[in-house]
Amino acid sequence: MNPYLDTHPEVAEAIRSGRSVVALERTIISHGMPYPQNVETALRVERVIRNNGAVPATIAVIGGRLKAGLTPEEIEYFGKKGRAIAKASRRDLAMLCARGEDGATTVTTTMIIAHMAGIRIFATGGIGGVHRGAQTTMDISADLEELAHTPVMVICAGAKSILDLGLTLEYLETHGVPVLGYQTKELPAFYTRHSGFGVDYQVNSPQELAQALKTQQDLGFPGGMLVTNPIPEEYSMPKDVIDAAIDQAIRECEEQGIHGKDTTPFLLARVAELTGGDSLASNIQLVLNNAKLAAQTAAAYCLL
Ligand code: PSU
Ligand code: MN
Secondary structure, eight states: OOTTEEEOHHHHHHHHTTOOEEEEETHHHHTSSOTTHHHHHHHHHHHHHHHTTOEEEEEEEETTEEEESOOHHHHHHHHHHGGGSOEEOHHHHHHHHHHTOOBEEOHHHHHHHHHHHTOOEEEOSOOOOBBTTHHHHOOBOHHHHHHHHSOOEEEESBOOTTBOHHHHHHHHHHTTOOEEEETOSBOOBTTBSOOSOBOSEEEOSHHHHHHHHHHHHHTTOOSOEEEEOOOOGGGOOOHHHHHHHHHHHHHHHHHTTOOGGGHHHHHHHHHHHHHTHHHHHHHHHHHHHHHHHHHHHHHHHHTO
């Protein structure tokens, strides 16, 4: 067992007894929404996981400890601190542990901690990818590299077109990460169901997803799988509204000279501000939708 890992007793017991567990990303609480809505949403996502037969393991770094599963008090603590808690990617984990600090995990670090704890399936909102203009900035999210190396299935709503979606797919192909579309052949773009890009395979049931994961593991492949689950039709946003907000946010990002680890949080916050409450409501709905599919897939995995 990793000396820096604290697995919540309920999560540890579920893993020991072969019950289904779903990991959740802390950024959903810290960086996506204001308090107290972030805490309410985090607890609601955990309830959806439970209602679909799995145990939730929300992941974070608290006081230099890698947490797989949080208590309601810890979720409250994180929600209150909000953006004051630093975004923690792979390169940050050793320093946070060494200094005993807090960190809000990204997709990358959630995958790392989930894998340490023995959790195979993880539900989130959107993943990082190849940024527009990466030809010169070399800004490519560590999420893609982690998907290539760490055997966790990530269930998301696709990627936002703050990224270059075409290059993101190319990168995943080069690194051998299968991109699966849940009941769709088209890569969803988070707020909208459409991107114009195709996925590698359409998969139609949680059972099929569970079988795909099991097979990849039986083959001894080291990496993960990316499942893209389109936002439910009734919550999807008009593509032109989102595209206009994203274009403006990217312009402002360039004008203000924002770069490095601050780029993604800046773009996400700006798009949310520009589109107001609509995008927040959509965001919550797609996370709930992904949590449900992840729990159903985890339950199906346990039966294999
Ligand atoms: N994209 C989204 N929502 C998110 C993120 C990206 O649509 O919440 C967050 C995730 O935590 C993701 C991280 O892992 O940003 C990627 O950051 P970067 O591009 O700096 O690697
Ligand atoms: Mn980056």
